[in-house]
Amino acid sequence: MTAAMLRQALAYARSGWPVFPCLPGAKIPATAHGFRDATTDPVRITSWFGRGFGWNLAIATGAPGPDVLDIDQHGPAGNGYPAFGRLQQAGLVIGAAAYVRTPAGGMHAYFTGSHQHNGHLARHHLDFRSKGGYVLAPPSQVDGKPYQLIKSLDGRDGLDWDAATSLLEIQRQLPPAELRLAPTQDVSHLACWVASQTEGNRNAGLFWAANRALDADPAADLDALADAASHAGLDEPEITRTLDSARRTSQPRPHLCGQQAETES
Numbered sequence: 001m002t003a004a005m006l007r008q009a010l011a012y013a014r015s016g017w018p019v020f021p022c023l024p025g026a027k028i029p030a031t032a033h034g035f036r037d038a039t040t041d042p043v044r045i046t047s048w049f050g051r052g053f054g055w056n057l058a059i060a061t062g063a064p065g066p067d068v069l070d071i072d073q074h075g076p077a078g079n080g081y082p083a084f085g086r087l088q089q090a091g092l093v094i095g096a097a098a099y100v101r102t103p104a105g106g107m108h109a110y111f112t113g114s115h116q117h118n119g120h121l122a123r124h125h126l127d128f129r130s131k132g133g134y135v136l137a138p139p140s141q142v143d144g145k146p147y148q149l150i151k152s153l154d155g156r157d158g159l160d161w162d163a164a165t166s167l168l169e170i171q172r173q174l175p176p177a178e179l180r181l182a183p184t185q186d187v188s189h190l191a192c193w194v195a196s197q198t199e200g201n202r203n204a205g206l207f208w209a210a211n212r213a214l215d216a217d218p219a220a221d222l223d224a225l226a227d228a229a230s231h232a233g234l235d236e237p238e239i240t241r242t243l244d245s246a247r248r249t250s251q252p253r254p255h256l257c258g259q260q261a262e263t264e265s
Contacts, residue, residue, distance in 0.1 A: 004139055006049040009057050012137065013040040017065045020134075021048045021055035025143065027136055035060040035134040056140035062131030063113035067159055069093065070127040070135070073105035080106065080125035083168055090249045092164050095157020100138060103145035108135060111159040119161050124168050128161045162238070163245035166207035187213045187224050195228035202232045203242050210246035222246075 009019045018038035021030040030053075031037035038060035039045065049055060061068050071080035084107075087093045093109060100108040119128035129135055138147045190209040197205040206229045213220040222243050229239045 002049065002052045002054070005055065005057055006046065008137075008139060009045050009049045010042055012057075012059055013042060013045055016040060018060040019045060019137075020058055020060065021053075022058045022136060022140070024054040024056060025141060026056065027058075027142065029058070029134075030055055035132070038065070038134070056142075057137050058134045058140070059137045061113065061129040061133040061135060063115055066097070066113045067111040067116065067161075068129040068133075068135045069096075069109040069111070069159055069164075070102075070129060071107040071109065072125040072127065073102070074125060078125050083121070083124035083126055084109075086168065087164055090167055092167065092245065092248070093159060095155040095159070096153055097155045098152045099150040101148040101150050103142045103147065107150070108147075109159075112156055114158050116161050119165060121165065121168060126164075126168075128159070128164075130161070160241055160245055162203045163207065163242060163249075166204040166242070166245075167249065169204060187220060187222070191224040191228040193228075194225055195231045197232050199233065202229060202234050203238060205232075206234065206239065206242050207246050210243050211249060214246060 012019050018040050020035065020038040022028055023030050029035065029037075030048075035058070038058070049057070059065050059068075069084075071084045073079045073081075084093065093111075096109045096111055098110040100110070102108060114130055116128070116130040118130055118133045120126075136142070136147055138149050140147050187209070190213060194202075194205050194209050206225060209225055210222055213222060213225065226239050226243060229242075230236070234242075
């Protein structure tokens with residue numbers, strides 16, 4: 001196992017992903033500063049993993065490492081696969097580069113790294129690891145069960161965690177029914193509502209309003225919503241990202257249940 005672990009650690013490092021050791025059979029860092037000690041230096045990696053200590057292998061997430069969506073499997077308490085299926089249907093996870101089976105029966109979906117915040121959606125059994133996080137990676141083991149590569153993909157895109165959160169949590173943030181847009185209405189009343197949103201609901205509010213506008217008219221002009229979001233305090237990159245996600249979500253998608261079943265097998 002030592003030779004295989006060293007080879008894989010060096011392979012991750014050659015891809016530009018910083019790595020570091022964790023205690024054998026555990027997720028606890030074996031270095032003094034945890035993920036902050038992660039490196040792509042082959043000499044240091046060899047000194048860690050070439051001595052036969054049986055370390056587990058961890059990757060520091062967030063650029064230059066990958067972003068990772070953790071789909072948890074909690075048995076009778078629930079799992080994250082239904083939520084992941086919704087993200088698939090919305091086209092938000094089509095850019096994944098790899099799927100990895102976790103020891104408990106969950107899954108890690110790897111994406112191009114970013115500087116987003118880490119996230120946790122307990123109700124949906126999902127965790128997001130980006131800047132300041134880490135994940136165990138194959139061939140690490142926990143309780144004698146390994147992390148295993150399910151498949152490598154051609155995806156080279158990132159995961160917009162704000163858009164994913166907005167999609168999954170939208171039922172908690174629905175505005176009054178009178179704000180539902182009829183086909184003959186413009187978006188001005190939606191824009192007024194977006195402009196009134198406070199921090200913590202601004203992205204979700206913009207995402208919801210944009211989807212309602214696009215439901216009524218797939219060619220709707222969303223500039224008024226963008227201006228309203230700016231008034232509410234969102235910056236231009238956030239607004240652009242959220243509106244782009246809404247446009248992707250509103251487009252018909254092929255049925256992906258077969259793909260989901262394949263990734264869960």
